[in-house]
Amino acid sequence: xxxxxxxxxxxxxxxxxxxxxxxxxxxxxxxxxxxxxxxxxxxxxxxxxxxxxxxxxxxxxxxxxxxxxxxxxxxxxxxxxxxxxxxxxxxxxxxxxxxxxxxxxxxxxxxxxxxxxxxxxxxxxxxxxxxxxxxxxxxxxxxxxxxxxxxxxxxxxxxxxxxxxxxxxxxxxxxxxxxxxxxxxxxxxxxxxxxxxxxxxxxxxxxxxxxxxxxxxxxxxxxxxxxxxxxxxxxxxxxxxxxxxxxxxxxxxxxxxxxxxxxxxxxxxxxxxxxxxxxxxxxxxxxxxxxxxxxxxxxxxxxxxxxx
Amino acid sequence: xxxxxxxxxxxxxxxxxxxxxxxxxxxxxxxxxxxxxxxxxxxxxxxxxxxxxxxxxxxxxxxxxxxxxxxxxxxxxxxxxxxxxxxxxxxxxxxxxxxxxxxxxxxxxxxxxxxxxxxxxxxxxxxxxxxxxxxxxxxxxxxxxxxxxxxxxxxxxxxxxxxxxxxxxxxxxxxxxxxxxxxxxxxxxxxxxxxxxxxxxxxxxxxxxxxxxxxxxxxxxxxxxxxxxxxxxxxxxxxxxxxxxxxxxxxxxxxxxxxxxxxxxxxxxxxxxxxxxxxxxxxxxxxxxxxxxxxxxxxxxxxxxxxx
DNA sequence: TTGTATGCGTTATCAA
DNA sequence: TTGATAACGCATACAA
Numbered sequence: 001x002x003x004x005x006x007x008x009x010x011x012x013x014x015x016x017x018x019x020x021x022x023x024x025x026x027x028x029x030x031x032x033x034x035x036x037x038x039x040x041x042x043x044x045x046x047x048x049x050x051x052x053x054x055x056x057x058x059x060x061x062x063x064x065x066x067x068x069x070x071x072x073x074x075x076x077x078x079x080x081x082x083x084x085x086x087x088x089x090x091x092x093x094x095x096x097x098x099x100x101x102x103x104x105x106x107x108x109x110x111x112x113x114x115x116x117x118x119x120x121x122x123x124x125x126x127x128x129x130x131x132x133x134x135x136x137x138x139x140x141x142x143x144x145x146x147x148x149x150x151x152x153x154x155x156x157x158x159x160x161x162x163x164x165x166x167x168x169x170x171x172x173x174x175x176x177x178x179x180x181x182x183x184x185x186x187x188x189x190x191x192x193x194x195x196x197x198x199x200x201x202x203x204x205x206x207x208x209x210x211x212x213x214x215x216x217x218x219x220x221x222x223x224x225x226x227x228x229x230x231x232x233x234x235x236x237x238x239x240x241x242x243x244x245x246x247x248x249x250x251x252x253x254x255x256x257x258x259x260x261x262x263x264x265x266x267x268x269x270x271x272x273x274x275x276x277x278x279x280x281x282x283x284x285x286x287x288x289x290x291x292x293x294x295x296x297x298x299x300x301x302x303x304x305x306x307x308x
Numbered sequence: 309x310x311x312x313x314x315x316x317x318x319x320x321x322x323x324x325x326x327x328x329x330x331x332x333x334x335x336x337x338x339x340x341x342x343x344x345x346x347x348x349x350x351x352x353x354x355x356x357x358x359x360x361x362x363x364x365x366x367x368x369x370x371x372x373x374x375x376x377x378x379x380x381x382x383x384x385x386x387x388x389x390x391x392x393x394x395x396x397x398x399x400x401x402x403x404x405x406x407x408x409x410x411x412x413x414x415x416x417x418x419x420x421x422x423x424x425x426x427x428x429x430x431x432x433x434x435x436x437x438x439x440x441x442x443x444x445x446x447x448x449x450x451x452x453x454x455x456x457x458x459x460x461x462x463x464x465x466x467x468x469x470x471x472x473x474x475x476x477x478x479x480x481x482x483x484x485x486x487x488x489x490x491x492x493x494x495x496x497x498x499x500x501x502x503x504x505x506x507x508x509x510x511x512x513x514x515x516x517x518x519x520x521x522x523x524x525x526x527x528x529x530x531x532x533x534x535x536x537x538x539x540x541x542x543x544x545x546x547x548x549x550x551x552x553x554x555x556x557x558x559x560x561x562x563x564x565x566x567x568x569x570x571x572x573x574x575x576x577x578x579x580x581x582x583x584x585x586x587x588x589x590x591x592x593x594x595x596x597x598x599x600x601x602x603x604x605x606x607x608x609x610x611x612x613x614x615x616x
Numbered sequence: 617t618t619g620t621a622t623g624c625g626t627t628a629t630c631a632a
Numbered sequence: 633t634t635g636a637t638a639a640c641g642c643a644t645a646c647a648a
Binding site (some may be wrong): 324 | 624625626627628
């Protein structure tokens with residue numbers, strides 16, 4: 001009797017309507033993914049990981065890109081809720097946005113926040129990268145080669161990855177028992193323009209650094225542009241270490257040393273955490289810390305000349 | 309009377325349920341975006357354009373990545389239909405997939421296919437890049453500098469962008485009244501590995517090319533790897549022209565000439581076409597052709613030595 | 617096992 | 633203008 005219905009359904013080309021099913025069951029089998037900077041290759045990798053993992057369990061990904069605009073973040077988050085997504089992955093540009101934080105407190109659905117600190121009391125899950133050790137290893141590597149003045153260019157000081165990288169930077173100096181000249185620390189923005197400006201400023205100073213640690217993958221292009229303009233040769237005139245192992249760092253001549261991380265895995269883990277909470281498998285709010293590691297390459301291999 | 313309801317709604321924190329609305333109205337305000345290679349920066353740019361445009365009209369983007377697997381493409385397409393999306397953007401890895409093509413014939417929703425030929429009789433809209441002129445300009449530029457043996461490495465011959473680029477390549481030689489040695493045309497795959505293998509083979513031949521035209525942005529890393537390995541210097545030992553203006557081509561030393569295109573715009577246009585059909589504004593099946601252009605840089609600037 | 621009724625939260629229709 | 637009611641397509645609960 002059941003078989004007759006099935007065959008009739010096939011004959012008529014019946015397709016279940018997932019929207020009607022969602023209305024009835026209250027589960028949309030969809031996660032919202034809010035990303036602030038889709039142009040960053042890091043973002044696509046995370047999305048790829050999350051989509052791969054979510055798809056296995058039949059979940060789809062609703063993607064929005066806010067281009068770093070907090071108002072858009074807020075609106076998109078609101079839309080996710082109205083669309084009755086079963087979970088949200090948040091990869092915002094800023095931290096401590098009032099409107100977002102209030103959402104994080106009384107949330108109707110599971111949320112995973114990526115590499116951003118969440119306010120105490122919110123029950124959002126988190127996935128962090130452990131930036132400090134990778135950076136510390138990079139700085140130790142530079143110090144070993146005789147660099148004394150190592151500049152650090154990175155984003156706004158209130159952003160968790162920036163704070164984390166800064167603490168790794170400071171830690172390495174502490175271990176080496178060397179005092180940091182605060183003038184070499186340039187925090188402000190993760191955009192290429194900032195990398196360019198700060199590099200120009202650093203090179204122009206009387207006590208120019210012999211090495212630059214670039215704390216953000218998009219900063220690197222700005223830094224390189226400035227170095228090219230001033231005729232500095234990476235890997236002999238100046239040592240460079242960047243963040244994230246992208247095509248540019250791998251295939252630049254000389255290859256550029258980086259602090260690497262597995263962004264695809266971050267996406268997978270985030271989706272996994274949502275699935276654990278969305279389905280029945282005893283999911284709860286949690287936090288995962290993923291490693292970073294230093295990959296030395298030619299851009300920072302040369303020993304610095306003493307006195308130079 | 310209406311005002312009283314509104315204020316009560318606000319007081320109770322009422323939020324319309326978009327799923328219920330979808331069930332009733334039959335419109336989900338969602339587009340499905342099927343991409344085959346999310347790891348390609350080109351894909352993210354297209355997605356960014358489409359999402360930006362769709363959002364303005366209140367449409368969301370449901371994203372799936374098939375990693376070039378036709379079976380996944382098919383499954384994802386099917387899921388889109390069950391989810392009652394209002395339109396679909398298709399950016400597949402292959403062309404002429406049986407299962408996909410049959411979907412394209414009797415489609416329930418508007419579809420826009422990106423840079424792939426659709427079977428005659430299907431009423432899918434299309435957005436193409438006009439690859440040939442950009443490539444032809446690049447080849448003309450190389451011929452002017454005295455290059456006689458210009459290799460062309462690109463993807464599978466049945467892929468529209470590859471055919472299109474090949475025809476631009478051939479056209480430039482025809483105009484210059486030079487016969488192409490078929491041995492320099494290497495079609496097969498758009499992946500870095502293929503670029504590496506073919507470059508190694510080309511360099512090893514007795515009549516090695518003096519210039520390589522790289523027909524696909526991901527091929528470039530493989531080509532560069534092979535050149536580095538063999539100690540060839542880009543821009544003096546050999547001329548290089550690649551496709552797509554990405555970070556690597558802009559900041560490589562010397563900067564690499566490229567055939568550029570506006571991928572963000574492709575995304576915008578695709579979303580626009582779907583919106584025209586999804587809403588009432590007289591949308592119909594159409595086709596848009598977007599330009600490509602040649603950007604000469606140092607990697608191909610030097611004149612080739614006569615006889616060399 | 618098989619059939620029938622109810623409700624999910626909307627929008628649309630029709631009466632009052 | 634305002635109010636009551638049906639229907640979108642499914643899943644569930646209950647009756648036959």
